[in-house]
Amino acid sequence: MNKNKYEKIISKANALRWEVGENFHDSLMESIYADAERIAHKSIEQKSIKRKYDFDTRLDKLVTSRVFGFPIMFLLLAIVFWVTIEGANYPSSFLASILVDTFHPVLKGFAASLGIPWWIDGLLIDGAYLAVAWVTSVMLPPMAIFFPIFTLLEDFGYLPRVAFNMDGLFRRAGAHGKQALTMSMGFGCNAAGVVAARIIDSPRERLIAMITNNFSLCNGRWPTQILIATIFIGGAVSPHIAGFVSAGAVVAVAVLGIVLSLVISWMLSNTVLKGEASAFSLELPPYRPPRLVQTLYTSLIDRTIFVLWRAIIFALPAGVVIWLTANVEIGGISLAEYFINWSDPFALLLGLNGVILLAYIIAIPANEIVIPTILMLTVLVTGSSEAGAGVGVMFELDSIDATADILKGAGWTLLTGINLMLFSLLHNPCSTTIYTIYKETGSVKWTAVATFLPVAMGLTVCFFITQIWRLLV
């Protein structure tokens, strides 16, 4: 009964549609535009039209110019990293000296005075506490410098200009131009970038944007890039240009990520996700003077503290896991050593090592803890031969130089550094991002593609770089 009544409306609508003609939509839009124009005309008064947007237009001409657009983009990125690298060293060693050098022995002494069993003491203080202390001292300073600067650029209105510059490239790759925006978002957090892909209408292009978002270096990976570049790339050149060269290396990896995201988009849109790129209009918002205090505050709360908190949350259990793998022994060999020894031959073929592979497995929940995990595992493997440190306990490192010594002492070379930077760009997304991709696509298949494709690429790239390096060097 009811159903018929409803369907009557539909058939009436169908009949009427013939009467009003096919261009109903167009005429409706025309009416809307006409009304908007009329109303705007009545209520807007504009003086000296010539001067309007003068500054904005001139700036836009420059930053979106065919000739200068990309160089300016790379230059800005390089400056941001250079400031971060130069500025982070001192506060980093300061924090480490407080949290690791001073506080750790105090805690140990306190635990000893209470007569706490060695394994509880090890699990909590050498495992959990040290991991958190490390995450804080290694990650907080670069983040506290990098995020505010990045947020200032974002508030100023530079991101849509980046999207504008990139749009042509994405379209040629068969992807949606708005992917440039989701990609930029990914530079903050890949999970956020994947969610942001909702702004893309076509399911095909949205899927491409989600799968390739992982090629944007996220918050959790910037510190890895910056630290490793400082130690190995900066360390390979003379000190007075070290800052510039290491900043350049980080930019190179970020740009490689952008290039790969274009290449993979192109490959997907020409194979499994075939289709035309759809058109869209992108409004370049006016430049707005960033509010310094507000920006510093939100970037500190939204990004720095958020990322740090996430890192600490994941570092706590990871620290425990690391300590356990170092102290649970089978036949006299700890679990960690067992895995590292087993995977070393394979890892060395890739120019990495077993420690790095194990670290990336332990750090699946959060990229933020990769570096601390690597350091702890490295100390664990080499530590037994050095005096003073217990099994699975970190050295008291008080500067980037000390970190460098540890890694170099464990046999790391420039090649290891380069490969780690590449593998940090090309490996599976963190578990949060994987889950987000699954939630957004609802598909196990595409989630698996987005997860395993980058790992496979990372392993391949590292393998070839290592083989070529060994032929040449």
Added chain:
Amino acid sequence: MISNDQCATCPAHNVANLVKLGINMEQFDYLVALAGNPNTGKSTVFNNLTGLRQHTGNWPGKTVGRAEGGFIYNDKRFKLIDLPGTYSLLSTSTDEEVARDFILFGQPDVTIIVVDATRLERNLNLALQVLEITERAVLCVNLVDEAKRHHITIDERALSKELGIPVIPAAARQKVGMDSLLKYVFDVAVGNYICKPHRISSKSKTVANAVNDLKEMIDKEFPGLPNSRWVAMRLLEGDQRIIDAVGSGELIDLIQNEKIQMKNGAEV
């Protein structure tokens, strides 16, 4: 007694008594939606009213889901929904559907339409579409400070007369205009201010008649639907989603669902 009443209705009193509730709003008296083009400062307005700190950014597409928050103004509890920025309600991308479905089926008591004073004409296109589907709205002309820098002056009284809703000039980043925005949201919500929203004038008589005929039929089968005129227009245009919703009678469920989701504070 009289003096008390005057106090209670004085905006200064009410602003001083604005309580930002953050995300704490299990119960509310009025539901308010924030709509507008991308990058007009909706999230900044949202943050100002709720005391929350939704991340704001100077680029379109930052908000893709919807954020919820609340505030108490003049002893009434308001729940505020920050919708994704859209250029129109007539297309079909996911973010635009979130905004459209909510305004259409969630039946907010007031919809705040945030527009960019420096791009008023383009922004009005969306404002007019929103006015098609809701009876009660307030226009927040944001970024007037920027407009001033570009030597643009907006005659808000003329604009208000044309649109039939209150128009409030604002500079949300500097927290300017938020007091009178609150006042008008309150007035519209409780019915002190009766909106006479502008309707899109169709030049063709055939179209006008067709819309009216359909509207009458819809009103009969779906009593209480506040935006039957808009549904009629979508039917005429052949919007498959609306056709399905009407044909199966599901339209009623959609309205109920959005309402229930609101009551439970469920996420989309």
